[in-house]
Amino acid sequence: MSAEPDGPEDRLRRFATIWSRAVYPVTSTSSTRPEFEERLLPLARRLSEALRARSFDADAGRTAGAALVEAHCTDPEALSRTLDCVDAYLVLYCGGDGDREDLRARSARLQHAMAAGFARALRERTLAEQEAIAQAALEAQGVVAQALHATEARFRAVFEGAAIGIGIADLEGNVLQVNGALRRMFGLSEQGLRGRNVRDWVHPDDAPQTWRLYDELVSGEREHYHLEKAFHRPDGTVLWTNLTVSLLRDPDGEPQYQLALMEDTTERRLLNLRLRYEATHDALTGLPNRTFFFERLEKALGAGEGQRFGLCYLDLDGFKTVNDSLGHAAGDRLLVEVADRLQACATAPGEMVARLGGDEFVALTTGSDTERTVDELAARIMNALLAPISVDGRELTVRGSIGIVEGPAGERSAAEVLRSADITMYRAKSAGGNRFELADPEADARAITRHGLTTALPTALDRGEFFIEYQPLVHLGDGSVRGAEALVRWLHPQHGVLSPDRFIPLAEHTGLIVPLGRWVLEQSVRQAREWRDRHGGEALGPLRINVNLSPCQLTHPGLVQDTVDILERTGVAPEALCLEVTESALIGADDDLLKPLRRLAEMGVDIALDDFGTGYSNLANLRRLPVSVLKLDRSFTQSMQQFPADPVDLKIVEGIVSLAHSLDLAVTVEGVETGAQAEQLRILGCDTAQGWYYARPGPPDRLHELALVDATG
Amino acid sequence: MERPAWAPRSIDITVPSVSRMYDFYLGGSHNFEVDRQAARQAMEFMPGLPKIMQANRAFMRRAVRFAVAEGITQFLDIGSGIPTFGNVHEVAQAADPDARVMYVDHDPVAVAHSQAVLDGNDRADILAADLRKPQEILASPEVLRLIDLNRPVALLLVAILHFVEDADDPYAAVTELREALAPGSMLVLTHASYDGIPLPPERAEGAVDVYQNIRNPLIMRTRDEIARFFEGYDMVEPGLVPMPQWRPDTAPEDEDPYAFSGFAGVGRTA
Numbered sequence: 002m003s004a005e006p007d008g009p010e011d012r013l014r015r016f017a018t019i020w021s022r023a024v025y026p027v028t029s030t031s032s033t034r035p036e037f038e039e040r041l042l043p044l045a046r047r048l049s050e051a052l053r054a055r056s057f058d059a060d061a062g063r064t065a066g067a068a069l070v071e072a073h074c075t076d077p078e079a080l081s082r083t084l085d086c087v088d089a090y091l092v093l094y095c096g097g098d099g100d101r102e103d104l105r106a107r108s109a110r111l112q113h114a115m116a117a118g119f120a121r122a123l124r125e126r127t128l129a130e131q132e133a134i135a136q137a138a139l140e141a142q143g144v145v146a147q148a149l150h151a152t153e154a155r156f157r158a159v160f161e162g163a164a165i166g167i168g169i170a171d172l173e174g175n176v177l178q179v180n181g182a183l184r185r186m187f188g189l190s191e192q193g194l195r196g197r198n199v200r201d202w203v204h205p206d207d208a209p210q211t212w213r214l215y216d217e218l219v220s221g222e223r224e225h226y227h228l229e230k231a232f233h234r235p236d237g238t239v240l241w242t243n244l245t246v247s248l249l250r251d252p253d254g255e256p257q258y259q260l261a262l263m264e265d266t267t268e269r270r271l272l273n274l275r276l277r278y279e280a281t282h283d284a285l286t287g288l289p290n291r292t293f294f295f296e297r298l299e300k301a302l303g304a305g306e307g308q309r310f311g312l313c314y315l316d317l318d319g320f321k322t323v324n325d326s327l328g329h330a331a332g333d334r335l336l337v338e339v340a341d342r343l344q345a346c347a348t349a350p351g352e353m354v355a356r357l358g359g360d361e362f363v364a365l366t367t368g369s370d371t372e373r374t375v376d377e378l379a380a381r382i383m384n385a386l387l388a389p390i391s392v393d394g395r396e397l398t399v400r401g402s403i404g405i406v407e408g409p410a411g412e413r414s415a416a417e418v419l420r421s422a423d424i425t426m427y428r429a430k431s432a433g434g435n436r437f438e439l440a441d442p443e444a445d446a447r448a449i450t451r452h453g454l455t456t457a458l459p460t461a462l463d464r465g466e467f468f469i470e471y472q473p474l475v476h477l478g479d480g481s482v483r484g485a486e487a488l489v490r491w492l493h494p495q496h497g498v499l500s501p502d503r504f505i506p507l508a509e510h511t512g513l514i515v516p517l518g519r520w521v522l523e524q525s526v527r528q529a530r531e532w533r534d535r536h537g538g539e540a541l542g543p544l545r546i547n548v549n550l551s552p553c554q555l556t557h558p559g560l561v562q563d564t565v566d567i568l569e570r571t572g573v574a575p576e577a578l579c580l581e582v583t584e585s586a587l588i589g590a591d592d593d594l595l596k597p598l599r600r601l602a603e604m605g606v607d608i609a610l611d612d613f614g615t616g617y618s619n620l621a622n623l624r625r626l627p628v629s630v631l632k633l634d635r636s637f638t639q640s641m642q643q644f645p646a647d648p649v650d651l652k653i654v655e656g657i658v659s660l661a662h663s664l665d666l667a668v669t670v671e672g673v674e675t676g677a678q679a680e681q682l683r684i685l686g687c688d689t690a691q692g693w694y695y696a697r698p699g700p701p702d703r704l705h706e707l708a709l710v711d712a713t714g
Numbered sequence: 715m716e717r718p719a720w721a722p723r724s725i726d727i728t729v730p731s732v733s734r735m736y737d738f739y740l741g742g743s744h745n746f747e748v749d750r751q752a753a754r755q756a757m758e759f760m761p762g763l764p765k766i767m768q769a770n771r772a773f774m775r776r777a778v779r780f781a782v783a784e785g786i787t788q789f790l791d792i793g794s795g796i797p798t799f800g801n802v803h804e805v806a807q808a809a810d811p812d813a814r815v816m817y818v819d820h821d822p823v824a825v826a827h828s829q830a831v832l833d834g835n836d837r838a839d840i841l842a843a844d845l846r847k848p849q850e851i852l853a854s855p856e857v858l859r860l861i862d863l864n865r866p867v868a869l870l871l872v873a874i875l876h877f878v879e880d881a882d883d884p885y886a887a888v889t890e891l892r893e894a895l896a897p898g899s900m901l902v903l904t905h906a907s908y909d910g911i912p913l914p915p916e917r918a919e920g921a922v923d924v925y926q927n928i929r930n931p932l933i934m935r936t937r938d939e940i941a942r943f944f945e946g947y948d949m950v951e952p953g954l955v956p957m958p959q960w961r962p963d964t965a966p967e968d969e970d971p972y973a974f975s976g977f978a979g980v981g982r983t984a
Contacts, residue, residue, distance in 0.1 A: 137824075139826075141823045144822060
C-alpha cells in the first residue's frame, strides 16, 4: 500500500515500524522483522482508529494485547516495550489534530486495556499449554505404562514359568520375591519364603567360601558367584542346588538387590553318589571294590613320613570246589558271609576290607604301628574263618591263605604292593594253605621272574624265540646212532637260553603247551625227514625222533589228528616217531585218556614211558598201556658211574630190563656219562642209551655228523 | 498386577527433557519446572540461548520453504520435539497444501503432544522412534503410509545430531537414511558447535555441562565434523554456514550475535 508522504497512512506505518523494531528483539517468532511489522500494522491501525473514534472503546487495546501473545511475544519485556512505544508515539503519529489532553487520556486507557488483554491472553495461553503438556505427559505415561505392563507381564510369565528357581532379596538378605520353581524346590509357600533372611540358610555342608562370597556380593565387592549349596527343607530333607547369585545395581551403579538363580541338583547328586557307590563297591558283598581299594591304598602309600601300611591279601582255599560242587549261588552266599566276617575284623580307624574279585579279599591297615596291627589283623581274619559257614543247610569249613605286605608309605606303588601281596599269598597257598606268610623280597623276585616268563610266553612262540636241540640215542649193542630226543629251548631276550623245566610248567599252566607242543612235534618230524633225505640210513633203518608230550597235550582232543597231519605233510613214517609220556601222567589213566595213545600206537608210533621208576608205577598196569619203550630214570644209572656199582641198583635194573623184555618193551637209559656205565648197561641188557658220554643235546647238524661217522665207520 | 519394586521406571517427568527445554527457550509453556530449572541454569552461562533456538527455527522455516520451492513435498523431520509454532507442517502446508510431513521423536511426551496437535491433519503424523535405529523409522507403517520413498524427501535433522554421541555412530545412521532416499532428496541440518558462540569457550562449556548433568549430553562438533554428515550430498549454496547466513530474508548484520552459533546447511542427493 502506497501512502502519501507524511499523510495519515504513512504516519501509521512509521508508528508500526517503530513498534516492531522495539519489540522484535524480545519476541520468539521465527518470522523476519518485516513480516513481524506486517503483523503489527493492523493492530496499530485499530489503536489509531480507537484513539480518534467518536465514542471511545478500549476494546482495540485488549485485542492488540492479546494479538501480541498470539504473535509469540510472550516475554513480558515485549509488553513493556509495546507500552513504552504506544505511550511515546501513538498520539504523536496517529493523533491527528485532536485534543491533546483527550488523546493522551485515551492513549493511557488503551495502554491499560492492552496490558489487560496481553495478560489475559498470556495467562490463557500458558494455562492451555500447561494443560496440553500435562495431558501429553499423562498420555505418554499411559502408553509407556501399557508397554511396561506388557513387558512386565512377559517378564512375570518368564519369572513364574521358569524351570529354574529365581529369588530376589535386598542387600540385608530379606527375601522379596520368589518364583514357583523355587517355592516347589523348597516345598514352601510364597509366605513361607517371603520375609525369610538369606543368612538363615546356613547348612553344615556349606563350602567354606560360601558366606565370604555372600558378604563380598552384598557389600558390592563382587558382581556374582556360583557354587553348590545345600538347604534344609521343612520336611527335614536336604535340597542341593547349583546356585548363582548376582548383584543388581540401580542406574547409578549403586547395589540394590541380590538375584539368586538355583537349579535343583538333589536327584542328580543322589544319582552321582549312587553311581559313585556302585563304581566303588562290590555288588554282591557290598564291600568296597578294587577301584575303591586302590584309591585308599594309594592314599595310604602317599601318606607322610612315619606313616606305614599293612596289607592282608586273602584267597579262600578250595573255593572253586564249593562253586563246582554246590553251585554258584551257594558260592555267592559263602562269599557274602565271608565278607561280613571280614568286615567285622577291620573296624578300627584306618582299616578297611575290600573284595578284589572272585574269592580274593584284601584288608588294609594304616598308621604308624602297622608292623603290629597287620599281624593282629591277619590273626583276626584267620580266626574269623574258623567257625564253619552254613550254606543251604551244610556246614562248610572255610580256610584261607593270606599274603601280608607291610612297610613305610612312600616307597612302593600300589600295583607293586598288591603284586607282592598276591605272590606272598600264593606262597602261603603252596605251603599248604590255611596260613599267612609275610612278604619276602627274594621270594618276590623269583615269583616276579616266573610271572614275567608267563606273560612273555604267548608272544615268544610268535617271535620264534624257541628252538630245538637234539640228543642222540645210541644203540648199546653196536654204539650206532639210532635217533635223537628233541629238547625245546627258549632263547629269552633278557634271560638267555632257558631249559624246559623253567617254562614247560608255565606253558602247561597257561595252556600254551598245546601250540608249543605242536610246533615242537612239527619241527622235530621235519628234522627227521631231513636226516632221512641226507643220510639215507638204509642199512640201519631210519633215524628216529623222540618228542615229549606233556600231560596237557595228552588230554587235548586234537592230538591224534595233529600228529597224523604232521606225519603226512612231511612224509615221515609213523615208525620214525616216538612220543615220550611221563610215567606220572599215566598214573591212574583211564581208557579215555589212553585212547589217543592207543590209536597212535596202532598207527605205528612208538610210545615211550619217560622217567620210569620215579612214580609209584603199578607194574601190572604196564600191560594195559600202549607203550613199547621204557625210559629208565637217570637215578638208577647214577650209581653206576662209580666202580664197583651198587649191587642193589644193578639188581633192580636187571629186574626191570627183564620185566620189560618179557612184556616186549625196549629199554632206554638216560644220563649215561661214562664208558663203564655204558658197558654195564649193555651187559644188563638195555637197548639204547643217551647221555653226555655220547653227546650233549646240540644242533641238528651235529647229530647228522655223528650218524655219518657211524655209517662210514 | 502389582509392579515389582525392582523393575526400572522407563518414563520420568522429573527428569528434564531437551525438547521441553527447547520449548521454554522459545517462550512456550509446554514445559515443567525441572525443564525450566535446567534451561535457566544453561542460560546463566549462555544468556543468548533463546536467540540460537530462534535462529534455528528461522533457518528451518527458510529451508522448508526452499525445499517446497524446489518441488519437494515430503518431509521427514527426525527429532521434531514439542510442536510450538512455525512447525514444519505449518510452513510446508502453507506453501503447498498437499505437502506431507512425518515427525519422529523418541521423547514419549513430545510424541503424545504432537499427536494432540496433529489430530485431524491427515497429511502430517508423528512416529515414536529413535534416530539411532534408522531401520525402525524407514520400515514403520506410519512412514510408509505418509511418505513415498521413491520420490524426493526433505530429511530434517535439525538440532538433533548434537544429542547423538559418537559411541552411537551418528554418521552410520545418517548414511543409512541417505541410502533410503530417492535421488533429488535433501538433507536439512543444524548442529551445535563452539564455533561462532560470542563467549569464551569456558562459559559455553558451562552450558554444555548442564546437558551432561541431565544425562542428555550435548556433543559440540567442529565444522569439519559436521560437514562429514553431508557425505553423499551436494551442498546447496551457500554451503555449511552460520544459521543467519543461510539464504537470509533480511540482512544478517541485524541478527543477534548468538544466532551465529553453530552451523546450518542443506544438501541434495544426486
